[in-house]
């Protein structure tokens with residue numbers, strides 16, 4: 001039988017090394033450290049900016065096969081969960097590893113719902129933001145602020161504390177999100193209604209006006225639930241990595257989750273659905289698609305909502321959303337941007353540039369169109385991504401905390417700066433020249 005090892009010859013020294021191959025295709029970066037030219041040599045390391053070929057952890061939460069377009073949470077295909085599950089049940093699965101039976105589901109739902117209220121001081125905190133503050137910026141701040149309300153959350157090695165913070169954050173994040181939205185609209189905050197479902201309550205906190213009881217439209221409530229299932233986790237994406245990296249210095253999980261929300265804010269991650277809609281609005285009409293595609297191919301533009309670091313095939317979440325859009329439109333009326341999106345996808349998928357770069361629609365290509373039809377402002381799109389992703393962040397964080405192999409995340413660097421230089425007093429220095437790595441042109 002073939003040996004599960006890798007043989008390496010260092011041509012600088014002629015020495016041979018044998019490195020174990022683990023898990024069917026992984027070598028430990030530390031196995032390279034032994035490869036040295038002499039006693040003073042630090043040893044080999046890998047250089048992998050953006051972690052394109054580096055596993056930072058061993059995880060049991062989410063499986064993706066990017067070439068085949070497969071996504072599974074804890075072994076369950078995303079298509080099955082989107083059809084049969086609801087967000088709270090999926091969150092239980094992600095956080096706890098198994099689907100709950102009825103009794104556990106009811107207890108879980110109760111345990112989340114008793115945490116939907118936020119401290120009244122959060123409202124004052126919200127009021128400190130400018131009237132036109134971006135709700136995602138507000139969410140970064142208010143999730144981080146929870147750290148100051150729950151000092152017990154620092155007991156990260158205590159299982160009960162981790163469970164409590166997980167229930168608290170999954171319970172409170174819709175309230176924080178809805179308060180941020182109401183703030184931007186100048187509307188009074190709506191308190192949670194725990195008679196409603198998780199997504200029904202969110203819709204109530206967002207949209208309730210003078211009615212005594214908000215009745216969510218069941219089609220839209222379910223659509224939001226499916227969107228939440230699809231967004232609940234996505235293995236080591238930028239925000240999960242932020243959650244783990246910040247969490248690795250062992251602050252409470254609210255501080256780490258604030259970093260995760262911040263990571264999600266960017267247009268290359270959770271901000272992509274907002275950017276995708278802006279792109280479609282700019283195209284404006286099917287007739288303008290060829291010119292836009294040309295600009296993308298000339299690298300003047302990027303087609304937001306397309307491409308993925310891991311998927312080199314159709315993102316299975318985008319497939320589900322494309323089909324779901326029509327159901328939503330039956331209630332809300334058709335969002336005309338869908339016609340541009342469908343045609344853009346059709347043209348792009350036949351184009352050599354997109355084929356050769358393996359660029360397919362990702363989850364953000366269709367989610368924004370649905371959110372917009374449901375009446376959400378574009379600024380709320382990344383916020384609607386952050387709410388369900390909270391369960392994924394908490395699961396990733398707990399896995400990291402419990403993993404004995406994890407330590408403070410602290411990458412190495414390849415130093416390419418000056419070696420030692422002599423300090424010259426200010427009077428004797430030459431006029432500084434602009435350096436290519438300068439962060440500002442102030443000099």
Ligand code: CMC
Nearest residue numbers: 237268269270272302303304305306307308309357362364
């Ligand atoms: N439009 C046009 N060209 C693209 C796109 C795109 N959306 N995405 C990648 N490319 C090209 C890129 O120009 C490069 O071409 P070349 O090799 O000729 O220089 C090649 O494809 C590889 O791109 P990359 O940026 O090196 O790939 P990456 O793995 O670093 O980036 C990505 C992945 C998602 C950031 C990128 O595809 C992108 O910017 N997409 C648009 C933003 C977006 O939709 N993000 C949401 C991702 S899904 C939800 C989430 O996880 O947050």
